[in-house]
Amino acid sequence: MTTLDTSAKPFSLTKFVPGDFKSDLKPIWCPGCGDFGVVTAITRALANIARPPHEIAFVSGIGCSSRIPGYTTAYGFNTVHGRSLPIAQGIKLANPELLVLVASGDGDGFSIGGGHVAHAVRRNIDITYIVMDNQIYGLTKGQLSPTSSRGRKTVTSSFGSLEDPVNPLLYVMGYGASFVAQGTPADMNGLAKIIEEGIRFPGFAFINVQSPCVTYGMEDQQLKAHKTNMKSLEAMGHDASDRAKATELARAYGTELYTGVLYRNPNPPTTYGQGVTERQEAFKKSAVPRHEILNRFKPTN
């Protein structure tokens, strides 16, 4: 039996190839699923980042997309539906040295786990949040998702959805995210590049990946359609430091497929983790030895 570890490779190596981050676990995905491209893009980004797999924690929730950590050689944590963000934040705060990645789906990330997104954004903990947005519940076989368009017919909306979708890009922009990007496996180079940039960004980074579900997805959401529809922000000459413009472009979610970095805060704000480290350093001096902690309770009048 083989294992997920990469100890076969000496860790003194400073150069990595994408294969170093690919496990030998066989994906359960349907052939042609967009998520294949996403895991490839992630391993390509990680090879460029060049942190050894054991220094990476890769967290996810539940869904087809959330299977991703197991297909990498990182320390994976495939948690419960919707809760990957709080768990990832705990990991990063407990060990700031780690590179922490989070993978999620549109349902995992914006329905059941939607409440956590705002707090992850405003806390600005240095993690990278990759949502595979296929506008459908894949794992549970094709139900309506929070990013499915109004009127969409699925097995739980037989007569068409009666609600407007969430706009993930606008959502995180609204809470003040400092790094917001969108990609599709239809443009593998572009996708790997924004993932790498997101990881390198010092703070919370959000990447929405339009990752087609070939089994339950709409036709206009497949790779073929992406290839013709996608518009590269770079080619458009978009200035990613322009927050107002980025917000405007974000509004086009659902009608336009922009790819690349929508917004990158030119002055990244202090991260939560930096605040924690500073406080720990400052308070260290005033610690009494742990075994003397009960002296706190000596009465004084």
Add this chain to the structure above:
Amino acid sequence: MSEDLIIGIAGSGGDGVISAGESLLTAAALEGYHCVMTKSFGSQIRGGEASCRLRLATQPVLNPNGPLDVAVALNWDDFKRFGAELPVEAATIVIYESNTGVAADKLPLPGVKPAVVFSVPITAMAAEHAGTDKAKNIVIAGLIAGWFGIGRESVVAGIRKKFAKKGAEVVEGNVRAFQAGLDFATANPLPQDRKLSTPQSGGQAKLLTDGNDMCAAAAIFAGCTFFGGYPITPSTEIMQFLDREIWKYGGTVLQAEDEIAGIGAVVGASFAGKKAMTATSGPGMSLKTEILGLASLAELPLVCVNVQRGGPSTGMPTKAEQSDLFQAAFSAHGDCLRPVLAPTCVADIFEVTVEAFNLAEYYQTPVIVLSDQEIAQRKETVDPIDTSKFQIIERRHPSGPELTNYARFKLTESGISPISHPGMVGGNYLCAGIEHNEQGRPTASGEMHARMNEKRFNKFNPLKNRRDLFTVEGDSDAPIGMVSWGSVAGVAREALRLAQAEGLQVKLLVPRLLYPVAETVYQDFFASVQRGLFIEQSYQAQLYRIVRMNVDLPTQVKAFAKSGSNPILPSEVLKRLREMVVSIQGNQQHQPEAVQD
């Protein structure tokens, strides 16, 4: 002289009732008395009525409840709102504010005529001597110090310290107010001397704290460096204490967006290799359920404290109840076992919390500590604790050879598999909520699922033999046995003391490990028992039912249970014990003589 005094003080929010209690409590702790103080408030956030109960004694105080020896009322409307929490009897010494205009023989206490009643111009004395009626609390402390002999020096020392910044005039004014209280007591002596005798411990100062702060301090002692949680009464002080302290130890407190995120972050920190804890109460505990299951399946250590309050739903947020045991033991989908511990008093919270961390790390499991509102929020003297006698257990990491072809969930004989964490070279694995094989890979194999279940259950077998997590008190072969846990164990202990003083043959089992049920401990305990009683603060008597599920108890073992906020009194328990003695005697008389052969 007195060995044991229960004092109840009530007034409106601004009357300084709590600070009067606190200065007496601190004085008593410094003088080496055993003391417990509970506070109670009306439902308003600020203002409203406030009361405190102090029990001061020369020997350990087991339980704060019981009829008042002394009642202090700043106004009768507020006093009466506390009803059964401040029970006045004919023998209670009543002290009340004269400006209430109530005549000493016309107290608004239907059905009771206390023999000793003092109408004292408390507000007027404060205004006269300290120049402000804010000093009412000081006058009360002076009165109590005068009549009952505690705190003469230390209350004055406290006044000098507390008001030092406000200048000599304020200090002296408050000292005069205290003296006025003392003088009033001297001028109006009690019919009988009720001063407290010297404490048994010979006046050695004690520690003074409440259960929540003690729990947090124990976590720091045990090496906890991560806390994630969400505020909820009556658990929040645990997070507040850690927020003041944990950074010094390289730790972090995360006030999460809800209880799910709180325990989520804790699971994450534990996965990252740190000792981590969360604390909550009723509704918050319900939200944590799913992630507790994840921690059980992924075998991640964590401590989850549930400071029980009345339920279900919002229930009674400020009242203790022991009604979350079923939830602690059973609220998981799938076959799942997690240890549940309960402390019995403030001092015990230290030991139980340290034990919880040790069990969590050793068995790689979530551990639930079932505290309750009463011990969490009551202030209590604690004899100095020798921390050097505690062992601190760390999780077992894989050694060098174990890291070649590392199998995170290796099926070992003990069921405990060495655990790695991110950052550890060669320890990489997939941690998941999905069933896994030894390597951590997802599996749908029924056989593997069965083996992993077996591992996750069998690893706890040694826990059931931890007799040190149980105490048996009283006559070891008594025919009458009581079982009680949590804060109510103190009531049972006091009842045992009373029963023994009457010569009754009774014993008491106090489990600190509630789940898994240690069958043999109960079997041994009940071997000599003909009549038994589980004493619990819940409608259902949840421990009684859980033990019955697991152990064949004698049929004459019953439960004495009350819903939260209905104090169980030692005298009531004693009454039942007496009835049990009579019933055993009756039975013996009616038994046909044994056949000789």
